[in-house]
Amino acid sequence: MFTEDQLMSFSYSVxxxxxxxxxxxxxxxxxxxxxxxxxxxxxxxxxxxxxxxxRYYLFYMQTYTAFTxxxxxxxxxxxxxxxxxxxxxxxSKYLLDDIPYIIVIALLNFYPFVAATLLYLSMLTKENxxxxxxxxxxxxxxxxxxxxxxxxxxxxxxxxxxxxxxxxGCTYTxxxxxTTTYQMFKILEDNRKHISSSNYAKHRATLRSLLxxxxxxxxxxxxxxxxSFLVVIRYEHSQVATHWIIxxxxxxxxxxxxxxxITYPPYRSFVxxxxxxxxxxxxxxHRSSExxxxxxxxxxxxxxxxx
Numbered sequence: 001m002f003t004e005d006q007l008m009s010f011s012y013s014v015x016x017x018x019x020x021x022x023x024x025x026x027x028x029x030x031x032x033x034x035x036x037x038x039x040x041x042x043x044x045x046x047x048x049x050x051x052x053x054x055r056y057y058l059f060y061m062q063t064y065t066a067f068t069x070x071x072x073x074x075x076x077x078x079x080x081x082x083x084x085x086x087x088x089x090x091x092s093k094y095l096l097d098d099i100p101y102i103i104v105i106a107l108l109n110f111y112p113f114v115a116a117t118l119l120y121l122s123m124l125t126k127e128n129x130x131x132x133x134x135x136x137x138x139x140x141x142x143x144x145x146x147x148x149x150x151x152x153x154x155x156x157x158x159x160x161x162x163x164x165x166x167x168x169g170c171t172y173t174x175x176x177x178x179t180t181t182y183q184m185f186k187i188l189e190d191n192r193k194h195i196s197s198s199n200y201a202k203h204r205a206t207l208r209s210l211l212x213x214x215x216x217x218x219x220x221x222x223x224x225x226x227x228s229f230l231v232v233i234r235y236e237h238s239q240v241a242t243h244w245i246i247x248x249x250x251x252x253x254x255x256x257x258x259x260x261x262i263t264y265p266p267y268r269s270f271v272x273x274x275x276x277x278x279x280x281x282x283x284x285x286h287r288s289s290e291x292x293x294x295x296x297x298x299x300x301x302x303x304x305x306x307x
Contacts, residue, residue: 014239016143022243026250033253037066040257047270054206057082058260061213065253069220070112072252073173076217077108079210084180087203090191094183111169118165122158123151136234155232163228170221177214181207209263216259219252 040062048055061075081104088095096104124132129152133144144150153159188195188203223245230238261267 014137014140014143016147019243022247025247029250029254033066033250036254036257037062040260041066043261043267043270047267049266052086054079054082054086062257062260065256069249069252070116071109072220072256073169073217074109074112076210076214077173077176078105080177080180081105081108083206083210084184087184087187090195091187093187115162115165115169118158118162122153122156122162124154124156153231155234159231163232166224166228177211181211205263205265209260212259212263213256216252216256219248219255223248 041059044055044059044062048058057075057079061072061079064071064075081101084094085096085101129150130141130144132152132154134141137144184203184207188200192200227242227245230241235241261271
């Protein structure tokens with residue numbers, strides 16, 4: 001399978017120690033991410049104003065963003081579908097009935113469990129892991145035995161099926177988000193005259209925030225795709241690359257929470273403690289054709305902007 005020179009180069013490319021910078025970073029980002037994630041949950045629950053049940057979908061997504069990676073895409077898709085339902089009620093053009101809506105949400109959240117099952121099937125047994133280690137790292141067999149725990153992945157049939165399934169899921173997510181976003185903006189523009197300006201602004205702000213959160217998913221998709229590629233080609237320096245992949249992955253929960261707060265005005269106002277109280281003064285001019293006179297009447301309006 002490999003030449004002797006390749007086997008020797010593989011042996012020297014494995015490091016059984018853990019870099020100090022990596023341990024410090026991992027513990028540091030864990031603390032920071034936990035604080036930011038719990039703060040974002042508080043903001044969603046108690047600073048969402050008159051937001052309807054959509055807040056619980058946001059809370060659902062933030063919860064899984066904080067504690068797990070595999071359900072993030074499903075939670076994000078659920079948020080888009082829920083928002084799509086809310087906006088579709090304006091014209092009933094793309095509105096789903098209750099039963100189809102429940103089925104769609106259930107399927108979206110069932111997907112990660114199928115992916116987890118395929119990943120489990122792709123894992124080698126301990127005996128096969130030892131055999132693979134002897135084939136690829138014959139000089140390091142004893143070093144692997146001294147490790148308290150390790151997992152070796154190989155590009156077998158189920159691994160390829162798993163990667164193909166993940167690729168399908170990413171493609172489906174992209175199509176779903178692009179389609180629902182287009183339909184939501186179209187509904188808002190077509191019915192702009194029939195809804196209040198405040199509702200119109202609220203829906204657009206929510207959509208922009210969702211799209212920004214979707215952009216942060218590339219912190220998961222990008223590193224995961226690189227990892228999958230390294231497994232398939234059996235890159236000899238994949239251990240070093242994996243360190244940086246983990247660095248990128250651990251940034252997602254904090255990035256998603258920060259983006260959500262920054263891009264949604266009520267949350268941004270709460271964080272920045274922005275409570276402006278502005279007074280706008282302007283004059284109106286009235287003309288009288290009979291009297292041929294001009295009367296200026298100055299009116300003062302005090303407008304208080306609160307969130």
